[in-house]
Amino acid sequence: MNSSHNLQPFPGSAAAHWLTQLRTTSPLVHCLTNQVVQNFTANVLLALGTSPAMVVARQEAGDFSAIASGLLINVGTLNETQAEAMLLAVESANRANVPWVLDPVAVGGLSYRTDFAHQLLTMKPAAIRGNASEIMALAGLSSAGRGVDSTDDSLAALPAAIELANGSGAIVAVTGAIDYVTDGQTCYALPFGDPLMTRVVGTGCALSAVVAAFLSLDKEKTLELVASACMVMALCGGVAASESAGPGSFVPRFLDLLYQLQPEHLMGKTL
Template structure:
């Protein structure tokens, strides 16, 4: 049973977010992305813009070797197949041995048994963080959900109990994203309401966020809850700002990337809920 506090999300202190963004920029972590084929280019550009270094090493002969030397690992099951499963399993196992934190993005889990079973198996390998939409998090936690492929038909606030349970059972920090993002370790929950619906009209913003989560937790394990919440806050702030001045999805993407690149830690201190 969750405590009353965790069901009442709190804002992330702005100074905390500024600190973790400074840490990421200082360390420029190398992020190993085993992600879906649709979003590889966008994900790489987002990581570069935020200050990290992306690598898409996908061959099973190399995945384990590379994940062991990376700062963080992303496992995204968007275009899952048997070859990817082998590479992902090898990479996760090597990352765990090397102490490299990894992030699970359970794309479309709940609607398709093949990926749902694989992601539930991956939970036994202890991800440091899990990032998904409301329907994905609910399904992964064993709750009833109503997702349609990569689209969530569930509200992020309604998915908070599932996120809390998933965090408590897996030991991971869980981020459930939507109109408001919620990030919890099962004991505390942060609410990040800074995004814009236009972000859902551009392919890859959620998948790229999962890679950014991996970049922030590569800073060390001092406070992964704060790190994951900062990743969500930074992406949402830049997305919201880009949406305000764009004319639609086509103009949004370059403005979003520019916003990530130009965002300075001290600018986060001025943000309020």
């Protein structure tokens, strides 16, 4: 990779195509996510026209992930029982060829979740979505994370994202003021978000669920699909932030925009 990391803008026409496919197929997304964000995540998926499910019992998680379109594994409020359910769900998803996404929340600062995330990393996630500190920590590099917050810049984490993508075979999305998505060779930059999105709990976690939804659409176009998910969320988030007084009014506006989003908005038409 050269110093510019082969950064490219992502074509809105591709995101527009996949949004149309998403609305047509309405994929079923199995979310084993953290307790703080379940409601918001479900509402984001519903607003986009997909079907969320939070089947968390270890007795059911494996069975359900096999019939889902996509699976999200988010370690935000990890405990031993949930970890067991997650492993069963991932094993079942892999057997059924269901794509799954790893969201390594707060990895790096706490050994239990960090060790578990590294175990999951060996189980072939289709994509990994995290903030700069999380991606750097998962790649084995030092970072300045603070719980679920990142004190690293997303661009600073791009070399770690590239290394992680090449090592794991997953598409890696490192999100921040600008989102970067890479397969280890091509790197897309998506400069559409807004800092206000970090003042609302769950925007990143919900994005990971949206990534799982998009990945269900095609087994080959994984880089394009992850970038499309990021573009959809960042575009709606940026517009919602510009029209909101603060976090309280941001959330309903954001959900409305996800619901109202049309393919032409991803190609430049004002949302």
